[in-house]
Amino acid sequence: MVKQLQQYCGTLSRMPFPDMPSIAEAQMLPLTTDNDFSVFANFTSSPYPVFVNVREHYQILSDLVDEAQLCWPKITIIVRISMPGGMRIPANLLADNVLLLEDITCEEQKLVVFENSLLVIEDYFTRIEIDNNDNSVRLRLYSNDVLPSGALQPLITCLQKRGVI
Amino acid sequence: MNTEVNNQTVSGLVVKGIAFTPLPQPLFDQLRPIDQVMSMLVQSIGPQVNQLIEQTGIPTTEFDRHFLCSTMIELPFTTQSVNWPDIAGQLKEYGEHQPDTFVNAYECASWGYSLRHYLKQAEGQKYQAKYMIVSIIDANVYDFEFWRYNDHWQHSGFGITTVILEVETPLTDEITIGSAVTHNGVAEFATVVRRTMMKKPGAVVALPFFPVNVQMMFEKLLRGQPSLPDLHAKYGHCFGADPWLSLLTHGLSNKIEQPQRFMACSVALNGYYAIAELMLTSDTVLIMNKEWHRG
Numbered sequence: 001m002v003k004q005l006q007q008y009c010g011t012l013s014r015m016p017f018p019d020m021p022s023i024a025e026a027q028m029l030p031l032t033t034d035n036d037f038s039v040f041a042n043f044t045s046s047p048y049p050v051f052v053n054v055r056e057h058y059q060i061l062s063d064l065v066d067e068a069q070l071c072w073p074k075i076t077i078i079v080r081i082s083m084p085g086g087m088r089i090p091a092n093l094l095a096d097n098v099l100l101l102e103d104i105t106c107e108e109q110k111l112v113v114f115e116n117s118l119l120v121i122e123d124y125f126t127r128i129e130i131d132n133n134d135n136s137v138r139l140r141l142y143s144n145d146v147l148p149s150g151a152l153q154p155l156i157t158c159l160q161k162r163g164v165i
Numbered sequence: 166m167n168t169e170v171n172n173q174t175v176s177g178l179v180v181k182g183i184a185f186t187p188l189p190q191p192l193f194d195q196l197r198p199i200d201q202v203m204s205m206l207v208q209s210i211g212p213q214v215n216q217l218i219e220q221t222g223i224p225t226t227e228f229d230r231h232f233l234c235s236t237m238i239e240l241p242f243t244t245q246s247v248n249w250p251d252i253a254g255q256l257k258e259y260g261e262h263q264p265d266t267f268v269n270a271y272e273c274a275s276w277g278y279s280l281r282h283y284l285k286q287a288e289g290q291k292y293q294a295k296y297m298i299v300s301i302i303d304a305n306v307y308d309f310e311f312w313r314y315n316d317h318w319q320h321s322g323f324g325i326t327t328v329i330l331e332v333e334t335p336l337t338d339e340i341t342i343g344s345a346v347t348h349n350g351v352a353e354f355a356t357v358v359r360r361t362m363m364k365k366p367g368a369v370v371a372l373p374f375f376p377v378n379v380q381m382m383f384e385k386l387l388r389g390q391p392s393l394p395d396l397h398a399k400y401g402h403c404f405g406a407d408p409w410l411s412l413l414t415h416g417l418s419n420k421i422e423q424p425q426r427f428m429a430c431s432v433a434l435n436g437y438y439a440i441a442e443l444m445l446t447s448d449t450v451l452i453m454n455k456e457w458h459r460g
Contacts, residue, residue, distance in 0.1 A: 029309070029311070030310075030311045030315070031309075031310075031311075032310045032311070033310045035196065035307075035308055035309075035310075036309055036310055036311075039196070039307045039308075039309070043240075043244045043246070044244070076285075076286075076289070081270050082239070082242060082243045083239060083243040085239065085272065085434070085435065087435070088344070088345075088350075088435040088436055089270065089344075089435070089437075091344060091346075094271075094278075094343075094344050094437065096281055096282075096285055096342070097285065099268075099278070099282050100268075100270035100271070101266065101267065101268060101270065102239070102242045102243075102249060102267055102269055102270070103242065103248060103249035103250065103267060105249065105250045106249065106250060106253050106265045106266050106267075107265075107266045110265065110266070111286075114286070114290050115286075115289065115290075116289075130243070130244050131243050131244065131245070132244060132245045
C-alpha cells in the first residue's frame with residue numbers, strides 16, 4: 001500500500017508565551033581555559049532572532065506530543081531535539097513510542113518503510129545563537145491508512161497558538 | 166563472587182560481545198577541524214564493530230539495528246558544524262550493519278532508550294527481536310576543560326564501546342527505563358536499582374563510575390547488594406560506557422564458564438536511567454583494545 005503523507009512547514013515569528021514570566025535560567029557553557037574561549041568564539045552565529053528558551057521549547061514539543069497521543073494513540077513519534085542537556089526533558093517526551101534524536105533523517109527513512117504510522121516533529125527554533133537554526137518547524141505524518149484531510153490540523157493549531165505562521 | 170544462574174533466574178537478554186577502545190586525553194596535541202576529528206573517530210568505530218562481529222561469528226545480515234549513542238558529543242551537531250547523515254554515510258563504508266541512528270538525548274542512558282525503541286519496533290512490526298548493536302562514543306572533540314573534570318563526577322574517561330546483544334527469549338521485565346522525578350536524580354536512581362534488584366535476586370549490579378562520595382551513597386542505599394567494583398579511580402566517569410566497561414573488565418579477569426547474570430545500570434545527569442538484566446556466557450566475546458593512536 002502506498003504510504004499517505006501529510007506535512008506542514010511553518011516559522012516561529014514571535015515569543016511563544018508572551019504574557020508569561022520566564023525564569024532566567026539559561027546557562028553559559030562553563031568556559032575556563034584559553035582553548036575553551038577560543039573554540040566557543042569560533043562557532044558561527046545564526047542571524048535569526050532567539051524567541052524561545054529551552055524550557056519553552058520543551059513545552060511546545062510536549063504540547064505537540066500530547067496532542068499527537070490523543071489524535072493517534074500509540075503512533076511512533078520521532079522528534080528532533082538538539083542540545084539535549086539544557087534541562088530535564090519532560091516525562092511525556094520520554095514515552096516509549098517517542099524517540100528523541102539530534103537528527104531525524106536516517107531514522108525517518110528507516111521507520112517510514114516499516115511503521116504503519118509515523119509522526120515526525122522537526123523544529124529548528126533558535127535557542128542560542130550558535131545553534132545556527134532558522135526558527136522553522138516541520139511536521140510529517142505518514143500512514144498506511146487513508147488520512148482525512150487536515151489530519152495534522154490539531155498540531156498546526158497548537159503551533160499557531162505559539163506564534164508559528 | 167558467585168554469579169552463576171539457574172533456570173529460575175535466567176535473563177532473556179544475552180551479551181554476545183563487548184569491545185572497548187580507550188581514547189587519549191587530550192585527543193590530539195593540537196585541536197583539529199571538527200569534520201576531520203569526526204572522520205577519524207569513524208575510522209575507529211567501523212573497524213572495532215567489524216572486529217567484534219567477526220569474533221562473535223554472527224553473520225552481519227542478522228543485525229536488526231545498530232545505534233550510536235553518546236552523552237557529550239552534542240555541540241558539533243547542535244552548532245551544525247557536522248551533520249549525522251554525513252557521518253552515517255562514512256560509517257556505511259564499513260558495512261550496512263554500522264550505526265545509522267545517533268542517540269544522545271538521554272545522555273548516559275541513551276543505550277537503554279535505544280534498546281527500548283528497538284524492542285518496541287519489533288513488537289509493533291510483530292517480529293521476534295534478535296540481535297542489536299549499540300556503540301557508545303564519548304570523546305572530548307573540542308578539548309573543553311569541563312569535560313575533562315567537573316564537580317559532578319570529577320575526572321571523565323573517554324572511549325569507544327561496542328556491545329552486541331541478543332534477545333534469546335522474549336523479554337518480560339528485563340529492561341527498566343525511566344527518569345527521576347526528584348532533583349536528586351542519582352540518589353533516586355539508586356533507590357530504583359535497589360527496588361529492581363529485589364525482584365531479581367542473585368543478579369550482580371554493574372553501576373556507573375562515580376567519585377568516592379557517590380560510591381558511598383550507592384553502598385548505603387543498595388544495602389549490600391552484590392556489585393562489581395567501581396572503576397572511577399582507574400578510568401574516570403566514562404558516561405554510558407561504565408556498566409559495559411565494568412562487565413568487560415569482570416569478564417576478562419574471571420573466566421566465565423557458566424552463564425552469569427548482571428544488571429547493567431546507567432544514569433544521566435538529568436535523571437534519565439536505564440537498567441538491563443542480562444547475562445554473560447562462556448561465548449561472550451570480550452575485547453579490550455589498546456588506546457587509540459592519534460595518527
